[in-house]
Amino acid sequence: MNSRILPTKRVEKVWGRSPLPPPFALPGDAERIGEIWFEPSDAMPDVLVKYLFTSEKLSVQVHPSGAASPTGRGKEECWLILAAEPGARLAMGFTQSLDAEAMRAAALDGSIEDLLEWRTVEPGDFFYIPAGTVHAIGQGLTLLEVQQNTDITYRLYDYDRPRELHLDAAIAVASGKPYPAGLHRKVAPDAEAVLVDGPHFRLFQLHGEPSADMLGRLQGPMQVLPLSGDVAVSDARIAPGSSAMASNIDEVEFGTAARTLIACSAGQS
Missing domain, CATH: 2.60.120.10 (Jelly Rolls)
Structure with a gap:
């Protein structure tokens, strides 16, 4: 293999997909792969690039900024939609402003999902996700994610899956505001x-x-x-x-x- 080609890491997720679409499928691969990471190079250690594949919804979650992160490095990210089943959706921010107390109550009773601003997406949709944005990814999507190279995720709600939630940490860093419209754009495949x-x-x-x-x-x-x-x-x-x-x-x-x-x-x- 050419030494410049970055090694990959296949990450199994409960919401992942099997089999993966071309060109990612491997013969006999029965795992539900949710993410394929490219191992960061020493020349660019602060940036991580992933492909994501969803067959179920991801948790409702938020990432901290560097100032609020226990490691000093936050997580801002962006998504480019590469493939989407009809009706596939993403959620970023809330339909109206929400204070911390209301956000906690909604996370506890599950109504937070209905307070998010869900958007039907298609290939070419591009979103920048600032730290502090409450967000979720729906099913039926293939997307490419570029992010700060850190893995700090605070879950607010996870559809009764048996995974840890992080309500105190999440609410401490979460914005209860709508998602800024200017952070979403359409990108044609033949555009520079x-x-x-x-x-x-x-x-x-x-x-x-x-x-x-x-x-x-x-x-x-x-x-x-x-x-x-x-x-x-x-x-x-x-x-x-x-x-x-x-x-x-x-x-x-x-x-x-x-x-x-x-x-x-x-x-x-």
Whole structure:
């Protein structure tokens, strides 16, 4: 295997899927895989990229900011929807403002699910999820997630599954407000776009070779994630569903119709 290709970790989840869709399926794989992680490179240790596959709803949950995290590193993330069954939904924020006492009561009696703002989604929907946003992912979805490399999740409600809840910690960091509309956008598969240019990580979508303007943004180490088409890093082809690290953009070759995501640490420009 090319040394630049990132190893993957397959994570079994109660809400995962079996079998996985192409190109992720493995012969004889009977586990319900919910996540495939790409092991972060030493060149970009603060960014984690995952594919998620859902056959059931995930818990209603929230992540802390760095200031509120016991490790000092928070978890902000973003999602790009790659496939969605008809009617598949996500929830971000509440339909109206909720104080801490009301949020706790709703978590305890299960009505919190009905107070969330659920959105029907389709491929190309993109969401940025700030720390403190109460959220949930519904069934029937394949999505790509880019996040700060930490695994701190506080569950508020889990549909009576026998997993731990974290009400005190969750309510201490949760925003009871609606989700800002400006953090959701539609991304066409053939669009070149700056998806995230924030303080924690940066994310770009390319279609074919980058434009001159985009080329100026793509500096330093980067994680290359082909979604379709032909992409190579240091002359080694990287198939969709795989990922590789490049030291700089000069090491990457893009096919004319390749759809590629590029993830970078914050501050690279």
